[in-house]
Amino acid sequence: MEKKVFVTHELPGEVIHQLSGLCDVNVWxxxxxxxxxxxxxxxxxxxGVVCLLTDRIDRELVEALPGLRFVSSMSVGVDHIDVQALTARGIPLGHTPGVLVETTADTVFALLLAAARRVSEADRFVRQGEWRRENRWSPDFFTGKDVGGATLGLVGLGEIGQAVARRAQAFGMRVIAWNRTPKAVPGVRLQSLESVLAESDxxxxxxxxxxETQGLLNTSRIAAMKPGAVLIxxxxxxIVDEQALAEALSSGRLYAAGIDVFAEEPVPVDNPLLSLPNVVLTPHIGSATARTRARMADIAAANAIAALRGEPMPHCANPEVYAR
Structure with a gap:
């Protein structure tokens, strides 16, 4: 009987087209x-299934699919999937690490600069006709926060964190970081989480x-951040308590924030961050360039092809399944 694979969305890239030569493919x-x-x-x-980070594959679903042999997700993170449930069944899970590092680091700096220089506020001011109505200028007109020479704190120093550090150094920023395991990175000073929070602009x-990272930046840790800081x-x-962040921003204790990810996505209309002028919001577009998304899709498809051929996935999130 011919194998069947379901793809939960039309994907970019070229490798996905090779699937149809190996199995019966159904695309949503x-x-x-x-x-x-x-x-x-x-x-x-x-x-098998080739899915996105918007597709939740939990234990209940896994247990309801006795014929499932592999899952390949077009994502780096796999928190939308019950990895333990797959591993218990010996089902390999593919993901797409590494490919979006530089693209996401660019997004970090886009949000950082936009929040520091009040780009979203200024854009609304012009579009809504306020500039014409008020036609004013003063020394404090849309003044923002300097980036060059400021201190950037990184919570986590993986590949994306390191790529952000390289960009920060080019801006003349002092870079400090906290990581769960010691890691030496040129130009980055490792410190405790408490001191990173207290010193970072x-x-x-x-x-x-x-x-262990769920709610890491909770009410007390957000309160421990440097007054006037910007959170990205x-x-x-x-990872971030959105209510606590909103309160710190509305009180003026924090200067601004740039947020690309939310506890619930799509973000609900009552999320307190939506009503604040000093927050730059984007809809989870950290890796959203055409080239990067195509490369992610190619890796996801390559993982699926390997699984169909009975070979180890090139990028497997639970490689221990192959030791059985």
Whole structure:
């Protein structure tokens, strides 16, 4: 019987087209994203799935699919998937590490600069006609925060954190960092989390979402940040307490924030960050360049092809399944 693979969204890149030569491929064509109930139905007789970070593959779904042989996600993080449930079944999980490092680091600096120089506020001021109505200028007109010479603190010093550090050094910034394990990086001074929070003019989060990082930047740690600091998060929303962040921003204790990821996505309309003028918000676009997304799709497809051929995935998030 021919193997069947379900792809939860049309993907860019070229490698995905090779799948049809190895199996029966079914692609969700929309409209919109595939609902959870539809995912279970579509996977009922499939050997594998190529999915996105918006597709939740939990234990209940895994246990309902006795024929599932592999999962390949077009994402670096795999917190949308129950990795333990897959590993217990010996099911390999593919992901796409490394490919989005530089692109995401660019996004960090885009948010950092936009928040520091009040770009979103100024854009709204012009578009809404306020400039014409007020036609004013003064020494403090849309003044922002200097980036050059400031201190950047990194919470997490993986590949993306290191790429951000390189950019910061080019801006003449002093770079300090906290990492869960010691790591020597040129130009970066490792410090305790408490001292990084207290000294950073700009704080950028670069951690995977896991039980030990869930809510890491909570009310007390946000309160421990340097007064007037800017917080940037392009990692995962659940790491930062959004209510505590909103309160610190609205009180003026923190200067601004640049947020690309949220605890709930799409972000609900009652999220307190949406009403604040000193927050730059983007819809999880850290890796959103055409080239990077195509490369991610190619890696996800290559992982799926390897699994179909009975070979180890080139990029497997749970490689211990191959030791069995």
């Amino acid at each position: 064509l929309g409209p919109g994203l595939l609902p959870a109930s539809g995912l279970r139905e579509e996977l009922s007789d499939c050997d 700009f704080l950028s989060v670069h951690l995977a979402l896991a039980p 998060n392009t990692a995962r929303g659940g």
